[in-house]
Amino acid sequence: MLELEHTTKTHDEARQGEALDMLPTGQSTGRKLYIESYGCQMNFSDSEIVASILLDRGFETTKDYKEADVVFINTCSIRENAEQRVRNRLKEFESAKSKNPGMIVGVLGCMAERLKSKFLEEEKLVDVVVGPDAYRDLPNLIDKVDDGNRAVNVLLSREETYADINPVRLNSNGISAFISIMRGCDNMCSFCVVPFTRGRERSRDAQSIVKEAQDLFNAGYREVTLLGQNVDSYKYSAPAVEGEEPAATVNFAQLLALVADVSPELRVRFSTSHPKDITDEVLYTMARYENICKYIHLPVQSGNSRILDLMNRTYDRAWYMERVDAIRRIIPACGISTDVITGFCTETEEEHQDTLSMMDYVKYDFAYMFAYSERPGTLAAKRYEDDIPEDVKKRRLTEVVNKQQEHSLYRLQGYVGKVHKVLIEGFSKRSDQDYCGRNDQNTMVVFPVDERFKPGQYVHVLAERCTSATLIGKIID
Missing domain, CATH: 3.80.30.20 (tm_1862 like domain)
Structure with missing residues (x-):
């Protein structure tokens, strides 16, 4: 599986994410999109592809599902517990949907692919079920729901890679x-x-x-x-072209x-x-x-x-x-x-x-x-x-x-007592007086803010001590 963050943890503690506000790239329709992702890094990456497809169709993103016109939850099926968390979250969306009957709720990703149309039967508040290879069809599926139908596309592909889609970087630190x-x-x-x-x-x-x-x-x-x-x-290998040498x-x-x-x-x-x-x-x-x-x-x-x-x-x-x-x-x-x-x-x-x-x-x-x-x-x-x-x-x-x-x-x-090259990712979760970033080995390193350096820059940090999951040190020249 694909790991999410540097720590010792059980898989049940996989993080969730949500879309951030950003400007649309297409002509605005005034409709707002909310995406919440569970599971592996691939799901988070897929959510960025979904956001790109719908922003091109005039959607704007929001970080508050209660004000969204379309709510998507990108799911994980690796454990029963992960699927149960999704079901519980869908029930939380139900009250928002009752106050906004026009809200569309959709399930994306692995759980959608596994359960397919059964999802529409089991979860009455779900309007759209879309597998990982069908995200290009989302605008069409949303149109079907707008016309009063529920929609499913879980067709798997042997070719789809979304290579031509420029992902929208959700929850990005810009680094x-x-x-x-x-x-x-x-x-x-x-x-x-x-x-x-x-x-x-x-x-x-x-x-x-x-x-x-x-x-x-x-x-x-x-x-x-x-x-x-x-x-x-x-x-x-690039597809063969008649009359040309095969691509390396x-x-x-x-x-x-x-x-x-x-x-x-x-x-x-x-x-x-x-x-x-x-x-x-x-x-x-x-x-x-x-x-x-x-x-x-x-x-x-x-x-x-x-x-x-x-x-x-x-x-x-x-x-x-x-x-x-x-x-x-x-x-x-x-x-x-x-x-x-x-x-x-x-x-x-x-x-x-x-x-x-x-x-x-x-x-x-x-x-x-x-x-x-x-x-x-x-x-x-x-x-x-x-x-x-x-x-x-x-x-x-x-x-x-x-x-x-x-x-x-x-x-x-x-790693204590050694100097580590660290890419500054931002402020520490615990204090805006400290920066944090990871070393080559993916270990989180925390060190005091130095005004000479900003997030996105590399610094050399002497690790002076450690907790059970983090190195703590100071920038050295």
Whole structure:
């Protein structure tokens, strides 16, 4: 999965976002749009695409759903708990809709794709249901609702990448931005609903990605995160033209270099890597470029080979450890984070201990950790019994969380006393007397405001101490 922020946390704590006020790019219709996003970074990126499509049709955005004419909630289906939060939020929209009968409420994203038209039957206040590949159809679907109908488009595509759409940067600090480089997923992990909700994997035109990065840099952004369910399998070749030589294929390592070459002042991050696909070529490219951040999110899910096989992860414990060894060898200072699932079908106590020992081997900087949640339609739901009691899942999850807290502190303590290059993102959440930003390893760093420097600039910070999740230091010349 795609991580949301630097911290040790369970997946249930995934953040939500909402659209900010901004000027429309098309001729104004006077109608206001509100978007709320849940789940992974890809959902937040998709909301920016939706906003762009509708602003081009004359909508304006608002951060207050009560004054909106169209309310969209961009959903996550990775856990039952995430879906329940969406249902609860829709009930909160109901009172606003009762006061404004003309309000349109729509569900976008993975949950819309999973439930399809059933959503209209289950949730009577939902007017529009739109899957991740159908956002171009939103103006037409809104017109249908205006005519008194309810509308659904959940068709998946083998071609759609939205490469030609310039995303509207919602909730942007003007410094960091996401760039979607591919859509869908071909990895049929048995626990995961993503291949069914986002369709087959397809890579976006490399030239359009580099152009978006250049445009962002020209607009003052200083950090981009390249997004994909499995960025390491990125591969793009331009369509063949009759009478011409076939276009060269661009792989992920080459794409990384192309984006890094936009400017040495543009930081490049990416998420998410897959252990079966991350290559030494990618690692050497990261090592070669100072502005490619030394941080990799490498989901392990389990430390036991039998469970990994049941999960259809297509690697075993030894393969994963070899990839970690390669990262440590080629990029010694690289930060590594992960995803962990506890209590997968038939997992024994000894197999759970293998996960804990894997955590001891890697000592991750941080992790996303959650107990297994069976998702309808997945291979695991069809093939295996969800036979681990909830109390056992939760107890194992607690052990994983406690272990990760130890390792996060260990990594942070290792950064104390060192100088870190930090991109100032803004003021600290706790005080306007402090700035905050992240170092190469994606660790949050807090330091006193220095009037010589502004958000969007790089500074060197000496880390003097740490909390359980943050480095604290001071700017040095």
